[in-house]
Amino acid sequence: MFKLMIKRILLPIVAGMFQIVGCDPTVIPDDPDEGTKKIVGTLEVEFRVPASYLPANRVVRADLSIAKTAEELYKGHFYQVANVYNSKLVYTFDLPPGNYYYQAGIVCLASGDSCSAAGFPGGKYGMKWAIGTATVVEDETVHVTPQFTR
Amino acid sequence: MVAVLLMAGSYSCSTEFDINADNLETPIVYCILNTSDTIQYVRLQKTYLIDQAALEYPPHPDSMVFPGEIVVTMERLQDNVVLETYRFQPTTDIKKDTGFFPTEKHVLYMAKAVIKPNSVYRLYIYLGSKEKVVYAQTSSLGKLTVVDPLNLSIRKISLYNGSNFTCRWEPVEDAGLYQVVVRFRYNETRNGITTPKFINWSQDYITPGTSDEYLSKDISGARLAHILDESLVSEAGVVRTVEGIDFQVMSGAVELKYFMESTAPTEGALMEKPVYTNIINGLGVFSTISEVDISGLFLSGVSIDSIAYGQYTRDLGFLDHTGDRDSTNEPLELEEL
Numbered sequence: 001m002f003k004l005m006i007k008r009i010l011l012p013i014v015a016g017m018f019q020i021v022g023c024d025p026t027v028i029p030d031d032p033d034e035g036t037k038k039i040v041g042t043l044e045v046e047f048r049v050p051a052s053y054l055p056a057n058r059v060v061r062a063d064l065s066i067a068k069t070a071e072e073l074y075k076g077h078f079y080q081v082a083n084v085y086n087s088k089l090v091y092t093f094d095l096p097p098g099n100y101y102y103q104a105g106i107v108c109l110a111s112g113d114s115c116s117a118a119g120f121p122g123g124k125y126g127m128k129w130a131i132g133t134a135t136v137v138e139d140e141t142v143h144v145t146p147q148f149t150r
Numbered sequence: 151m152v153a154v155l156l157m158a159g160s161y162s163c164s165t166e167f168d169i170n171a172d173n174l175e176t177p178i179v180y181c182i183l184n185t186s187d188t189i190q191y192v193r194l195q196k197t198y199l200i201d202q203a204a205l206e207y208p209p210h211p212d213s214m215v216f217p218g219e220i221v222v223t224m225e226r227l228q229d230n231v232v233l234e235t236y237r238f239q240p241t242t243d244i245k246k247d248t249g250f251f252p253t254e255k256h257v258l259y260m261a262k263a264v265i266k267p268n269s270v271y272r273l274y275i276y277l278g279s280k281e282k283v284v285y286a287q288t289s290s291l292g293k294l295t296v297v298d299p300l301n302l303s304i305r306k307i308s309l310y311n312g313s314n315f316t317c318r319w320e321p322v323e324d325a326g327l328y329q330v331v332v333r334f335r336y337n338e339t340r341n342g343i344t345t346p347k348f349i350n351w352s353q354d355y356i357t358p359g360t361s362d363e364y365l366s367k368d369i370s371g372a373r374l375a376h377i378l379d380e381s382l383v384s385e386a387g388v389v390r391t392v393e394g395i396d397f398q399v400m401s402g403a404v405e406l407k408y409f410m411e412s413t414a415p416t417e418g419a420l421m422e423k424p425v426y427t428n429i430i431n432g433l434g435v436f437s438t439i440s441e442v443d444i445s446g447l448f449l450s451g452v453s454i455d456s457i458a459y460g461q462y463t464r465d466l467g468f469l470d471h472t473g474d475r476d477s478t479n480e481p482l483e484l485e486e487l
Contacts, residue, residue, distance in 0.1 A: 062304045065450075076471075081308045081450035083315045085298050094312075107304055125304065 041136040043093040046145040047084065047104055052118050054110050059118070060086050062127060063105035066093055073101040073131070097138045104130045104146035119150055177216070177284045177432035181273055182406070185265040185290055185440040192222050192238055192259040194275060197433075211255040219278030222259040227270040236261040265438065267292045268323070273436050286429045286436035294401050294440040295320045297364060301444050307395050309371035309449060310456035318366040319399050321358050322440060326407025328356040330367045333396040333445075334378070336468070339389045346393065349381045355410060371453070375462040384465040391469050392454045396445035405437035 043066070049059055061084040067073035079100070082091045107127045108115035120126030130146035174197060181192040198213040222238035238259035246256035265271070267290055275284040297318040299307065307315055317330050332351040337344050351374070353367055382390075405428050412426035427433045449457075451471035457463045458470035469475055 060300065060302070060305075062302070063306065076451055078450070078452050080313070081306060081452045083308050083313065084305060085316070085318075086300065087297070087318075105304075107302070109302075127304070 038094075039096060039138055040094045041097050041138050042141040043095055043100060043102070043134050043136050044141050044143045045082075045091045045093070045102060045104070046089060046143065047091055048089065048145060049106055050148045050150070054108070054114055054118055057086060058110040058114070059106055059108050059120075061104075062107040063103065064091055065103050066095070067101045067103075068098070070101050073103055092141075095136045097136050099133060099135050101131065101133050102144065102146070104148075106148065175216070175280065177275065177277065177280075177282075177429070177434075179273070179275060179284055179286065179429045179432050179434035179436065181286075181434075181436045182402075183263075183265045183271060183288070183290060183438040185267060185293075185438060186442070188262060188264050190224075190236075190238075190261055190263045190265065191244070192273070192275070194220065194222070194257075194259065208250050208252055211252040214251070215255060215257060216277050217279050219276070220259075221274075221276040221278075222261075223274050224261065224263065225272045225274075226266065227272060234263075236263045265290050267440075271436075271438070275432075282431060284429060284432040286434075288403060288405060288428070288436050288438055289324065290438045291325055291401055291403055291440040292323045294322050294399065294442050296397075296399050296442045296444060298366075299397055299444050299447060301446075303446055303448060306448050306450035306453075308453050309369065309374045309395070310453045311372040311375065311460070313371045313453070315369045315371070316366050317369060317397060317399060318364050319401075319442075321362050321365055322401045324403060325358060325401040325440075326404035327402045327410060328358065328365060328367075329353060329400045329402070330356075330369070331398040331400070332369055332374075333398065334374070335393040335395065337391045337393055339391075340385075340387065349377065351377050357407060371456075375457070375460050378457065378466060379462040382466050384467065388467045389469065390467045391473070392449055392457060394446060394448045396443065396447065398441060398443050400439050400441040402439045403437045405435055406439070409435045409437070 045064060047061055047064055049061060052059060064082040064084050065073070065078040066080045066082075067078050072078070080093050080095070082093070084091070105127050107125060108118060108120035109124065110118075111124060113123060115123045115126050120128060128148050130148045132144060132146060134142050134144045136142055176197040178195045178197065179192065181190070183190050194216070195214045196216055198209045220240075224236045224238070225232045226234040226236075238261040240257050241260045242255075242257055243260075244256070244258055246253040269290050271288055271290060273284075273286045273288075276282075277284065297320065298316060299305070309315055319328070330353040332353065334349045334351060336347055336349075338347050339345075353369065356365060356367055358365055405426070408426040408428075412423050416423060425433070426435070428436055454468070454471040457466075458468045458475065467475075
């Protein structure tokens with residue numbers, strides 16, 4: 001009876017304790033620098049897609065990139081690149097204080113000559129760009145809104 | 151009194167049982183109808199019995215399949231009226247993964263069938279040797295619509311430490327679970343020969359809420375570096391270039407959800423869950439999935455540079471976004487990203 005008790009009750013409890021204590025999986029943190037305070041400010045980009053006569057979702061956000069200098073911006077050597085979405089308007093970048101250049105791109109997806117008529121060079125998949133600068137200050141949020149030409 | 155206890159002990163504690171009980175030869179059926187494919191497959195095997203320790207000796211291939219006549223058919227129904235009938239044919243085109251079980255005689259049954267959304271499907275398998283019909287029913291899922299990523303290659307994907315990507319899609323009626331699979335594509339050059347390769351990175355399953363307008367899954371940029379580190383080996387002379395990234399979003403019917411839950415590791419030492427089945431006269435799962443592939447997307451230059459020079463991946467031989475390993479291209483602040 002005692003053996004049975006050991007087998008049915010105590011062993012599973014001991015095994016369970018080993019599971020809890022001994023099998024703690026190694027968790028790889030997402031951010032290895034987590035916990036270390038960095039000196040940053042925030043650049044907030046309100047990425048508005050300008051209104052046009054084209055149907056909704058025929059002109060969409062395509063790119064939002066940050067570079068430290070104008071030269072790096074033109075060369076495509078970006079400091080950060082945002083994942084842009086149709087449904088997201090405001091994008092934030094945590095950056096060390098300093099001056100930054102940003103570029104925002106929109107792309108036309110309409111068929112026929114609608115894109116050319118709307119001022120997108122090359123027709124379908126033609127793009128428009130807005131470029132600007134922003135100065136990021138420690139512990140502050142600077143807000144910019146890229147402006148596209150018609 | 152002692153004698154009575156001894157007698158009781160010797161008679162009542164018998165642990166004898168017949169280890170050579172008859173093999174029931176229970177059919178095991180797996181069929182996951184894919185609404186995004188035109189060919190459907192059924193896998194049919196059976197339970198087996200061997201005289202040796204079952205976990206040490208794999209079975210003979212013949213003992214895992216039914217002999218004799220096997221007829222696999224499927225019907226599509228609407229309002230209990232059969233609209234279409236499909237006959238499955240045996241095929242050995244798809245090789246079985248290596249492992250404990252033998253890979254030879256891996257017979258699947260296939261049929262050309264476009265699965266209509268929101269329809270009822272019935273599977274019948276006639277086993278001549280057992281004079282038995284195995285039966286199951288499922289309902290196909292509706293169309294899966296993925297919102298993000300958009301199938302737009304100009305829109306670069308940024309995945310690095312501090313930049314995650316959010317996959318979003320509209321809920322599918324009657325779906326029980328969802329999964330996102332990220333495929334990282336790269337080229338590997340070894341001794342002057344370049345080979346395209348990929349790494350599939352499956353995300354955790356997602357079970358839908360009751361009133362979600364959209365469902366989403368965050369793909370961790372930091373985790374990608376660990377996935378590459380775990381999947382690839384650093385080798386002298388091997389050069390790798392990042393080619394791009396694909397996304398596969400899948401929704402599965404509720405039977406799959408129940409099956410996945412029943413086969414998940416048990417919580418607690420004393421619990422043992424029975425494995426879910428919806429196969430009548432057998433074991434296994436008959437269910438449906440709907441999937442959307444968004445392929446041919448590119449990673450942003452920052453993501454490629456973080457793979458080339460990042461803490462966990464710098465020894466894997468990846469070139470940066472300019473196509474070289476010149477450390478002068480390495481952004482000074484990369485470690486901050």
